[in-house]
Amino acid sequence: MTGQPMVKAEGVHKSYGAAHILRGIDLEVQNGEVFCLVGPSGSGKSTFLRCINHLERIDGGRLSVDGHLVGYRQKGDKLYELKDSEVAVQRRDIGMVFQRFNLFPHMTALGNVMEAPIQVKGESKAVARERAERLLDRVGLRDKMGNYPTQLSGGQQQRVAIARALAMEPKLMLFDEPTSALDPELVGDVLDVMRDLAESGMTMIVVTHEMGFAREVGDSLVFMDGGVVVESGNPRDVLGNPQHDRTKAFLSKVL
Ligand SMILES: Nc1ncnc2c1ncn2[C@@H]1O[C@H](COP(=O)(O)OP(=O)(O)OP(=O)(O)O)[C@@H](O)[C@H]1O
Numbered sequence: 001m002t003g004q005p006m007v008k009a010e011g012v013h014k015s016y017g018a019a020h021i022l023r024g025i026d027l028e029v030q031n032g033e034v035f036c037l038v039g040p041s042g043s044g045k046s047t048f049l050r051c052i053n054h055l056e057r058i059d060g061g062r063l064s065v066d067g068h069l070v071g072y073r074q075k076g077d078k079l080y081e082l083k084d085s086e087v088a089v090q091r092r093d094i095g096m097v098f099q100r101f102n103l104f105p106h107m108t109a110l111g112n113v114m115e116a117p118i119q120v121k122g123e124s125k126a127v128a129r130e131r132a133e134r135l136l137d138r139v140g141l142r143d144k145m146g147n148y149p150t151q152l153s154g155g156q157q158q159r160v161a162i163a164r165a166l167a168m169e170p171k172l173m174l175f176d177e178p179t180s181a182l183d184p185e186l187v188g189d190v191l192d193v194m195r196d197l198a199e200s201g202m203t204m205i206v207v208t209h210e211m212g213f214a215r216e217v218g219d220s221l222v223f224m225d226g227g228v229v230v231e232s233g234n235p236r237d238v239l240g241n242p243q244h245d246r247t248k249a250f251l252s253k254v255l
């Protein structure tokens with residue numbers, strides 16, 4: 001874990017109208033790291049993830065991914081907003097997996113995973129198919145490639161969603177509570193896929209309430225509340241020995 005961080009946030013602010021949601025987020029995510037983000041509902045976790053891949057524009061501070069400012073180009077000490085097409089190119093390198101899987105309902109698992117490389121990168125069907133088959137095999141769905149989303153369990157749909165994000169060969173994966181909509185018995189398979197991805201060296205930011213996963217797989221953990229980072233460090237330390245009252249109060253509810 002050397003060189004520049006994969007994600008660097010410096011004093012990131014974001015408001016929706018009069019609601020000041022992110023109030024100066026400072027953090028760094030290193031290359032190859034599993035970075036867990038936890039905090040109470042409404043603390044701004046999803047908002048922050050959405051800022052990282054520029055689904056939301058930040059109002060203040062600086063945010064960069066792999067050394068590039070998200071949504072801006074710097075010339076001298078001036079910032080210029082990127083065009084939509086340039087933002088789209090930045091976003092290609094960032095995979096996102098949501099709580100709700102958002103698969104294309106009219107496409108099979110295979111079709112879902114093949115779609116973006118063909119549409120966005122202009123890849124041939126044959127190449128896209130080969131990769132999609134490999135990825136679906138990797139997430140344990142070799143025998144479900146021809147199923148439509150309604151013919152898959154929630155956990156299977158979420159694994160298709162992960163394979164779909166990986167098909168773009170991202171350098172960063174964002175997970176927003178990927179298991180919280182799942183029945184408990186389906187959570188394990190999705191976490192196994194994420195663990196495998198972590199072991200392969202993928203840089204991952206994971207918003208989760210799965211503290212066992214955070215403790216076991218996470219390299220860093222940040223506790224956020226009220227739009228700021230309250231506490232951060234090694235997950236074992238933060239979860240085992242929280243320093244701030246707000247962290248203690250939160251953990252006493254989720255652990
Ligand atoms: N598009 C929007 N317009 C206005 N307010 C929004 C918008 N998106 C989020 N908010 C508000 O921003 C705050 C932070 O929301 P966010 O979704 O980031 O929280 P969170 O930490 O992800 O919570 P949860 O754990 O419930 O997912 C909330 O008060 C929410 O109502």
Ligand SMILES: [Mg+2]
Binds near residue numbers: 045046047176
């Ligand atoms: Mg959220």
